[in-house]
Structure formats: C-alpha cells, structure tokens
Amino acid sequence: MKITGVRVRDIRFPTSRNLDGSDALNVGDYSATYVIVETDGGASGHGLTFTNGRGNELTVAAVHALRHHVIGLTLEEVKADMRGLYRKLTVDPQLRWLGPEKGILHMATGALLNAVWDLWAKAERKPLWKLLVDLTPEQLVSTVDFSYLSDALTVEQALELLRKQQPTRAAREAEMRAQGYPAYTTSTGWLGYSDEKVRRLCEEAVAAGWTHLKMKVGQDLEMNRRRAGLIRSIIGPKGKLMMDANQCWDVPEAIRQMHSLAEFDPWWIEEPTSPDDVLGHAAIAREVAPIRVATGEACQNRVIFKQLLQAGAIGFCQVDSCRVGGVNEVLSIMLLATRFARVAQHRRGGRGGDPSGGLADPSYPRVPSAGPNCRTSAFHRWSLRLRPRHWGSPCGGRSSAGNGCRPRRDTGHTKSGSYSRRLHPDRSCRLRVSKTRGTRSHSDARPAGRPLGTQTVSLGAS
Numbered sequence: 001m002k003i004t005g006v007r008v009r010d011i012r013f014p015t016s017r018n019l020d021g022s023d024a025l026n027v028g029d030y031s032a033t034y035v036i037v038e039t040d041g042g043a044s045g046h047g048l049t050f051t052n053g054r055g056n057e058l059t060v061a062a063v064h065a066l067r068h069h070v071i072g073l074t075l076e077e078v079k080a081d082m083r084g085l086y087r088k089l090t091v092d093p094q095l096r097w098l099g100p101e102k103g104i105l106h107m108a109t110g111a112l113l114n115a116v117w118d119l120w121a122k123a124e125r126k127p128l129w130k131l132l133v134d135l136t137p138e139q140l141v142s143t144v145d146f147s148y149l150s151d152a153l154t155v156e157q158a159l160e161l162l163r164k165q166q167p168t169r170a171a172r173e174a175e176m177r178a179q180g181y182p183a184y185t186t187s188t189g190w191l192g193y194s195d196e197k198v199r200r201l202c203e204e205a206v207a208a209g210w211t212h213l214k215m216k217v218g219q220d221l222e223m224n225r226r227r228a229g230l231i232r233s234i235i236g237p238k239g240k241l242m243m244d245a246n247q248c249w250d251v252p253e254a255i256r257q258m259h260s261l262a263e264f265d266p267w268w269i270e271e272p273t274s275p276d277d278v279l280g281h282a283a284i285a286r287e288v289a290p291i292r293v294a295t296g297e298a299c300q301n302r303v304i305f306k307q308l309l310q311a312g313a314i315g316f317c318q319v320d321s322c323r324v325g326g327v328n329e330v331l332s333i334m335l336l337a338t339r340f341a342r343v344a345q346h347r348r349g350g351r352g353g354d355p356s357g358g359l360a361d362p363s364y365p366r367v368p369s370a371g372p373n374c375r376t377s378a379f380h381r382w383s384l385r386l387r388p389r390h391w392g393s394p395c396g397g398r399s400s401a402g403n404g405c406r407p408r409r410d411t412g413h414t415k416s417g418s419y420s421r422r423l424h425p426d427r428s429c430r431l432r433v434s435k436t437r438g439t440r441s442h443s444d445a446r447p448a449g450r451p452l453g454t455q456t457v458s459l460g461a462s
C-alpha cells in the first residue's frame, strides 16, 4: 500500500458565539487542521491538530509544505522506520529554521504523523490505542526520536521501563476495559460564563456523576475566589477542583493568587505562567505545594517537558498530541514522565475527541505514569463532531463511579462522533462547523469573534 496523496481541510467551530472555550487569554473559534493521507489501496489515514480561528490557515499551509515527505512511501516503509519519518519531517532542511520542533510547523508535523499512524492502525484492523498496546517494547521505542533526551532518558532506560510493565500489561488492559480510565470535565467553568451558568453546569455535572471539575481562573482574584467558592460548595469537600490560569500570570502573581485560592483546596494549578518558563514553573511549584502544578497543552516539545520534569516544576504532565510532533513524540514524553515518576495525562476534547483519546487508552496499560491518578480531560457537554475513526477509544462514557470512562463494546472501529455522543449526553450545546476546501482561506473581512458561515460535517465516518 503506497501513500499517493495528502488532503488538508480547514475546519472551524464557532465557539466564540457562546464564549465556550473562553479563558484568561483565549477567545476564539476552536479549529482543526484535518489531514487525510490517501493511498493507492483505497484506505486512508486521518489526523488533526487543534488551533484557533484564522491561525488554522497557517497550520494548513504548513501541512502542504511537509506532505512531500510522506507521499510515495509504502506502509511497509513507514512501519519499518517511524523514527526516521519523524526525523525527516522535523529536520527538513528548508523548514527546520522555522522551528526547530515547535510552533506551527511542529503542530502540522503532528497532524501529518497522526494521520500516518491512523493508516497503520487501519491496516492492522485495530484502533490506534490497541495498536500501541500490542507493539513490543522494542517496536514502541523504535518509533521515538531520543535526540536531546539522553541526559534524562536513554533507549535502554525506555526499554527497561516498558519491559517492566509487560507482565501486568494484559491485566491493566482488562482493567481498563472493565472499569474505564479516569477523566475530569472542564466544561463547567469557562471564564466567560456567568456565575448562574457555572452553578447550573456544575450541579448538572455532579448529578451526572462527575467528581473532578476544572475551572478557569484569571487576573481578578476576587472573581476567582467567588467562582471557586461557588464550585466547592457544589462538589463538596470530597470533590476534586482543578484550576487553569491559561498562562495569564507572572510568577509572583501566580504565587499570590494560589496562596489565596488554597482555601478552596485546588488539586492543581494549570498553566500558571508562560509555557516556556521552566524555572518559573519550578518556583511556583515550590511555593504553592501541596497544590501541584500542571502544564503541557502549550508545551512545544519533549525537550521542554524534559526540563520541566528535571526541574521538579510539574506534578502533572499534560501532553497534547495536537501540540507536539504526533504519536511519536507523545510516546517519548510519556516515557519521560514515567522516568520522573510524574503523572502523565492527555488533553483531549476541544476539537471533538482529538487523537489524545487514542493515546490515553494505551497509556493506561503501558506506563505507570498514566495510572489511577491520571485524569484525562474531557469536554463532557460538547458535541464537536469530528473524530478520526480509528483513533477509537474503548471508553465511551462515565463509569458508575463517576470518575472514569466506561468501556464500551470493542469493535475496533469507532464511528465518527460516537465518543462525543457517549461522553457528551447534553446535546443542547451542539455545535456546527464550517470548512473550506484545501488551503482556501476564510475571508479576512470577517468581524472578529463572529462565527463563520456554518456547514455541518462529519469527517472520518466513511
């Protein structure tokens, strides 16, 4: 089977309409650069990366700039040297200057690699999570680029970590299928929502069994305190409350705010400052303990994750397959987190069941860093109907305990949108998406914050 073409779609969700997804620094239209790798055998691989509004045009263009690296490859060549393919994309002699391994180009790399992984999974007639669970430690490690990691993690150490888990892998997979893996919801506390809406959403979430809720925090400490008190009063002393500042504070301000907000017993503070400020995160972690620091969704690559872990700057490693270089780099970051005994968790949801879902599932059986304290994020109220089919998750809803994703029938094939329907029972917030074909841009004349003309699409269902 040979890869014959790469199609790219610019897809946007008008989330600004109701301030869904609003945080301290971001209000916009959640978007996806959706990549379809086509073959001469009829099969196709689907991948995506997440962006916001017009920024999506840039990642779409970057995929076009990179696609010649995969066109012409056979699947056998891909499988034989996944690490080599990652390197080809990340050291492109004319594009590397734009990174290296960060930003627009790296997100496009991730989307393209994710599509290739999806193609591999389809060829094996497995969902991606199962493909990754079934690979041997040697196969898994062979896909990872260890460049710049050897002071923290070597190939031999990675193999040792995975081999150590081999005897319990099947049991952990069975446990995950039976009981699901833990998740939390972040749908209840967007910064732009009124207190009344937050109250209603939290009450609904608790009634539906959610025990772990996340709220956005911003510059206004009094508002943060009022909102935290409101949510804590609803979830009770046993519920877990997480806070997310989305990079809005300087280091001293983060410490000041969290000292005040400690009264509401937050489990973690997420993105308290610039995602590039490793030492700043470390200082905050020291000062606000036992509240733990979490970050990762804007962490550009494995090297920054390495430093965050080496510096003891994070307690939760929130890797995002739509930010880093696809499945290959996610695996390296999970191995790093395991080496440093930190909790690795996967960010998912904003663009409708993103590939992280397919990565949270294999991580539970494979590495201890994704164990019981791991919480995969979910936007339980949204139904952004966009999901590459074979990223398929065995977990389609909350467990009876209310803190996990319940397993569902393992068909190995997930219908587009089915995760959303199972995990997002509230359809009142159903969103519609807009698209352009190829690299054609949306009009720049569109007023800021106004939703685009919409057209419902359900990609990956065919």
Ligand SMILES: [Mg+2]
Residues within 6 Å of the ligand: 244, 246, 270, 271, 297
């Ligand atoms: Mg966040």
